[in-house]
Amino acid sequence: MATFRLARRLRAERAENELSDGQLSVLFGLRATGTHTLGELAEREHVSAPSMNRTVNCLEESGYLTRIPDTTDKRKANIQLTDAGTNVVKDTVRKRDAWLHNQFRALDHADREILAQAADLMRRLATQ
Template identity: 90%
Template sequence: MATFRLARRLRAERAENELSDGQLSVLFGLRAAGTHTLGELAERERVSAPSMNRTVNCLEELGYLTRVPDATDKRKANIQLTDAGVAIVKATVTKRDAWLHHQLRALDPADRETLAKAADLMRRLATQ
């Protein structure tokens, strides 16, 4: 439960408060994995294609991403971040990192060591 609460607290640290967690997740996913089709984004986010289309439309209207026709299949569009989309992701990461850094600095060294060990165990669990 503590992991979920910490994740929720970190998600609250964002550069743009008008974006939903789902919208930010799409932006972060595009930043990490590059251009995707609508279907690939829907699969990655585990939502329906119509739902992802609504999300993409909204983010496109806000100027955070754009659709580019596929070079080999003109029926497809590739969705990619705009400069504004990259900027909002970077600003959010910076804000989250600053919050977490501040919180970790307040802990004593023994607690930080315990967290480092726990993080390693959680990483191993997540990859199994």
């Protein structure tokens, strides 16, 4: 439960409060893995194509991403971040890192050591 609460608290640290968690997830994913088609985004986010289309439309209207026609298949469009989308991701990461940094700074060395060990255990669990 503590992991979920920490994740929720971190998600609250964002550069743009108008964006939903799902919208931010799309922006973060595009930043991490590059351009995708709508179908690829829907699959990666585990949502339906129509649902992803609504998300992409909203993000496109806000100027955070753009659709580029596919050069080989004119029925497809490749979705990529704009500079504004990249900035939202970078600014959100900065805010989250700053929040974590301040929280960790308040801990003593022994508690930070325990967290480092717990992080290693969680990483191993997640990869099994």
